[in-house]
Amino acid sequence: MQPRSKRTGRTGRPPRLSQQAIISAAEQLLAAEGADALSMRRLAKELASTPMALYHHVRDKDELLLLLLEAHAQRMPRPELPEDPRERLIAAGQVLHDVLADCPWIVEVLASDDLMAVSALWIVEAMVDAAIKCGLTPEQAVDAYRIIWYYTVGELMVRVSRERRQADADRPSYRDRTFSMLAADEYPRLAALSDRWATLTAHDTHRQGLETVVEGLLARA
Amino acid sequence: MQPRSKRTGRTGRPPRLSQQAIISAAEQLLAAEGADALSMRRLAKELASTPMALYHHVRDKDELLLLLLEAHAQRMPRPELPEDPRERLIAAGQVLHDVLADCPWIVEVLASDDLMAVSALWIVEAMVDAAIKCGLTPEQAVDAYRIIWYYTVGELMVRVSRERRQADADRPSYRDRTFSMLAADEYPRLAALSDRWATLTAHDTHRQGLETVVEGLLARA
DNA sequence: ACCTGAACACCGTTCAAGT
């Protein structure tokens, strides 16, 4: 696995670093200290090397993040999807979500490209295929994929940022401050729900929303 | 409008800076040079002041961003929403989207809090109200709002990041490289669509997706 | 080919002092 220099001339030293080693170290760092800790400089320190040595193996930080996403997607199990196209569409959407949900650092990558890693492309294929089998045209199927994708990205964004906020939990959230000041005449619905808002918006609605979105998408088939 | 010191003692100088002045300068900077240019240091330079002077008027950069969002939402016109609750729900979702869509720098704020500025809270009120009038329970209405919110955030994230990518358009997108290498036997649907993928995913599906999501939401009412 | 050291051009934020 470890790439070696092709010519082992007398003066050439064996490479101390490799893309693999860098990716592994980055994964360890992410697991141990979270996304904020991952910087080129810190990573170099972790590898007992210098920042510039990394740039010999990855083009820039963006490429490193993409490589990390790729490695993560490759490791994920590829579950059998249901035969029924509707169930298949929902299941694929769920997998898409789950692949990304357990590596929250990925959100920065999400923003940087609108397409998954190659290793996750089978999910997109499954979704477009299922949508077509549900009676959508190929064009509608692509639109359906995009709508589900937007829903997924949004859910992840909000989920991750909430988790980060809870991490440094000292200061009261803007939301709490806002809801305690709600004028009941101007915002009757929100005021009526204000004390339950935190709990109502805390429970996980991803799956339910996914099913809802699919229901809407197939209604036009 | 300009806050003045209450005691104008002989030794007290008139304040050179104010929250208002800082916000205005930040808006100008954002308009002129985009989100990346907005830093506390740069902003101080623009105001012919020092970074630390800013911290006397805003707590930190997060608060500044929140104040900017608030100011933006306040300026937005508040359109009359349709009476019909279903149309009302869609229209409110559209406004929510539009308020955010024309200030792409906001995406960083979106991640940092799950609730809108106070000035945009009327949209949430309208959505929850419309959902209830459509026959949903208050709990379902909150879930409906959240699902639309996720969809909106995701659409904006992807939209903004695509626009940024096009800004520095030198390097070919990861997507293009990926799609040109697609194995037709492994990804039959995507391969069949590969040459049209760019155009199919370029057109704006926000509105259509919004209507679809609402359709799915109301199907269970 | 692979790596290092020093530098460039930045960040957000804190501290201690000035008027």
Add this chain to the structure above:
DNA sequence: ACCTGAACACCGTTCAAGT
């Protein structure tokens, strides 16, 4: 009360040089 200067603890990336 309002502001300044200097500093702390970082960033990503480039350049020129070393073996």
